[in-house]
Amino acid sequence: MTESNADRLLSGYLLWGIVSICTFIIFVVLLWVAVAVEKTSIMLYFVLLLAGFLWIGVTSISRHVFVMLKRHLGKDISVFEFLSTQFIVLLFPFFYIKLKKEVSLFKGEEVKNRTS
Numbered sequence: 001m002t003e004s005n006a007d008r009l010l011s012g013y014l015l016w017g018i019v020s021i022c023t024f025i026i027f028v029v030l031l032w033v034a035v036a037v038e039k040t041s042i043m044l045y046f047v048l049l050l051a052g053f054l055w056i057g058v059t060s061i062s063r064h065v066f067v068m069l070k071r072h073l074g075k076d077i078s079v080f081e082f083l084s085t086q087f088i089v090l091l092f093p094f095f096y097i098k099l100k101k102e103v104s105l106f107k108g109e110e111v112k113n114r115t116s
Contacts, residue, residue: 020055
C-alpha cells in the first residue's frame with residue numbers, strides 16, 4: 001500500500017514538530033546553564049545563540065509543512081491559526097490531533113470519490 005501525500009506531509013509535520021520541541025528544550029537548558037554559571041565563556045553564548053537560531057529555523061520548517069498540508073487538504077488557513085503555529089512547543093499536540101482527523105476525513109472522501 002502506498003503512502004499518500006497527505007500521510008507524508010502529516011509524518012513530516014510530526015517529525016519537524018518533535019524536532020522543534022527538542023531544540024526548544026535544548027535552548028532553554030543552555031539558557032539555564034548560562035544563567036546558573038557565574039562565569040560563562042563566549043563559546044557557551046555562541047552555542048546558545050546557535051540553538052536559538054536552530055529553534056527558530058525548525059519552527060519555520062514545521063510551519064511550512066503545516067501550511068502545505070492544509071493546502072493539500074483544500075482548507076484555508078486563518079491568520080490566527082498561522083500565527084499560533086509559532087507556539088508549536090505548547091500547541092503541537094492539539095494541532096497534530098486536529099490535522100490527523102482532517103487527513104483521515106480527507107482520505108475517506110478521496111476513497112468515496114474513487115468508488116462512485
